[in-house]
Amino acid sequence: MNNTPPESATPEDTLTPLTLRRVGIDTYRENVAYLHRECALYRAEGFQALSKVEIRANGQRILASLNVVDDTAIVDCQQLGLSEDAFTMLGVEEGHPVSVSQAEPPASIPALHRKIGGERLYREDFRHIIQDIAELRYSKIELTAFVVACDQNELDREEVFFLSDAMSRVGRQLDWREHPVVDKHCIGGIPGNRTSMLVVPIAAAHGLLCPKTSSRAITSPSGTADTMEVLANVDLPFEELGKLVRTHRGCIAWGGTSELSPADDVLISVERPLSIDSAGQMVASILSKKAAAGSTHLLLDIPVGPHAKVRSMPEARRLRKLFEFVAQRMGMTLDVVITDGSQPVGRGIGPALEARDVMRVLTHHPEAPVDLRLKSLRLAGRMLEFDPDMRGGDGFGIARDILDSGRALDKMMDIIRAQGEKPFDPDHPPLAPHCFEVPAPGDGVVTAIDNLTLARIARLAGAPKAIGAGVDLMARIGDSVEAGQPLYRVYAAYPNEMTFAHRLTERDSGFTLGSPAEITRLNVEF
């Protein structure tokens, strides 16, 4: 028996150091580290499954959740594996020696526990939590705990402000050094609602600075960035985008995934699978991105309808008040419009079909969708009234002049060319090759269209990955149709995608036929 105390050796002296291996698993905004079950370090340290470890290499350090592996094809006993997110964040090459130790929990965990316990948190608590989240120091379990604890019954409006403010301050923050900087956002849920691509050129043509960055589709068949990408390059470095915006007063680009309000993307990674979409989190997500993007004035579109995100006027009004409170605390001017979200806007659903609709409105094409034109003009009018020199009520007429005179088209073409034009003919959009029509099952009037079902059909047909895939509507609420008359046409890129979409339309076309009296009329602004 050896009775002398050991010398103060470091683990590096007594254990062979591990080498780094990249494990090609997309753990979706969670840092995961993989150790083999028989690895000496794993056995010695008494790590628990899912426990938090700290990984250090080359002066860098990250936190990760530990997964135990039994397959040497993933990691062997001399390797530490990192998932894609973690590997990128550590920024060290494969094969590099790494050291691993039990991590101290992230500094904000006590605040998380107070929130779980139902306490109000202070501004500093939200700052620390959001900092840790943005740096992927939270595991999926901790992240979920935060999201659930903050869910609707838990955050008061002051806390929503603290959260929004904290989110806007991690990551990149833009400062355009002029005033106003206008932006427009829709809370989503309405397919084909591509008003930004008309509002931005109108506002920019009027002279307002309108640096619009938008998202790609996540669960929808197309985001503004996907549709704009049919016409122009949307993935530009921030520096180039800044120059372009100053020259042309506007842009329609992709916001990137993590430069502005990166904590938002991390939070969304658990909110989505959990279908949690609370008012507080929606407000924080939207306003933090806009504040980080340097917007001073925001026009917000809240569509209401039986198949929209917001289903009643009282709910829309509550949401509006929360947006207004938080925007005011953040020093942002906000104008909220509650709009008709009872059916898709325009005819097309899917990138190329929507780009066609937008270009038809800009070029006064005879088949330009009237509803898209009208909604865009109304929103553009409200946005023009952010101009301090414009009288309330004058915006709509001026917006219409800008559109009808061709100045909006000219501005759009300037922006397209500046971002990098792609060939596009609105009369011959690049539609996907496989196509079928969905006929009316009987005579009647269209009384309802389910936004969610049509979005799902367009996605099954391949949108947005296949830019020419989607749904082209041939009837709207209030239209009389006869049995067999096509309600819409579906375009799919591949036969099996056509099959998937077709099977859904047979189960549920998304259209309801009936008598005109059955149409739900919403008392909305427009």
Place this chain on the structure above:
Amino acid sequence: MNNTPPESATPEDTLTPLTLRRVGIDTYRENVAYLHRECALYRAEGFQALSKVEIRANGQRILASLNVVDDTAIVDCQQLGLSEDAFTMLGVEEGHPVSVSQAEPPASIPALHRKIGGERLYREDFRHIIQDIAELRYSKIELTAFVVACDQNELDREEVFFLSDAMSRVGRQLDWREHPVVDKHCIGGIPGNRTSMLVVPIAAAHGLLCPKTSSRAITSPSGTADTMEVLANVDLPFEELGKLVRTHRGCIAWGGTSELSPADDVLISVERPLSIDSAGQMVASILSKKAAAGSTHLLLDIPVGPHAKVRSMPEARRLRKLFEFVAQRMGMTLDVVITDGSQPVGRGIGPALEARDVMRVLTHHPEAPVDLRLKSLRLAGRMLEFDPDMRGGDGFGIARDILDSGRALDKMMDIIRAQGEKPFDPDHPPLAPHCFEVPAPGDGVVTAIDNLTLARIARLAGAPKAIGAGVDLMARIGDSVEAGQPLYRVYAAYPNEMTFAHRLTERDSGFTLGSPAEITRLNVEF
């Protein structure tokens, strides 16, 4: 352009079926499926990262969360990978064709959302949720959402009963067909507290049916099952265990991981990394296991102390009342004792050291730890009083007679032989080869011992994996020590584990020295 509607082909017709691959990652009570990013099915179905998929093969079906993979060493484009848990649950061989589709969410998800929204749930809701959890239909994210939503401020005592009852009814349920069936449980946190190994033979020698199943260590340096395993086989099939218990009136075996109250193990997989240990969840965890094991009478040990799980008497009393309420609703007789948890019980911490202490008490060895003997006799006395023919207050004396007459030792040897005896000499326990002593830094009286630190030292030294590793205490609270006198001895299996343990003892020995007046005295039953 093809305008004819496609025939109703199934995905199996249009896509090559995938074959099953086992991916050696222990996802720890979560079913995870792996698809390659370029897999045709992944692209076609528009799956989201972390979305829930249903996997069918050979008439079996399971739900799993989807991970996207970029490395063909894990899965290629023709394979579907399953993590260890999921692979075992599906029960189909590698290479078998499998089909994958977007899963309907588990049926209990609406109830989960009501709980997140702060509502009380009904008995049926808990049944459905627990059923889905036990069948691994919840992702880690959904599981965390449930645990957080149920955390202490959220469940009233009636709901704790619903939860406990639901948990006890999934999985195996034992019925011993006699009355009473007695059991004993400690809420944990006190190293060396191996009273069960003395209480069971005393109660069984008296004739009470005492089928004790216990857990292995999770975060502690040894569980009762680990310590018993030094003396006997503890991993017996339920059928054999049943026969053995009827013959000998008792057993001390491992409860297995998932046969009794399997939902408990799943819930613990997120409670532990989150350090959530709410009263409601503790009560449901313990009472559901005991009810499923067929116990009619339970003696519960709640140790209180500055470094115990429960730190004050008011907290212990609140916990006792919750246990009592739920046990009564479950039809279980419960006797709660609040005990002194201010320091470890016995001398040894770690499987072999604890087994030595237990056998010394049973054999009246001169170095038998007095505190372990006394606490065990007091608990055994209370348990004997579950016998309807015994007068209140007589239990302790009878328990002492059973121990001192050697009947408890005889019973223990019967049980050990029946389970499968292992060679063990209490005078020469199989201690780990590397050893060092921790000396008192000065003269004084031991005023406090930190249970958590000593447990951590024993774990770093290799317990419970290395059965001979651990800590052997040489001083207790109230003892006077001189500078340099050993406070305890640490046994480690490997040099590097000795290094880890030694480094911790240098930072924090776990012992506080001072004057006798600084000792905190607890007013507990014993």
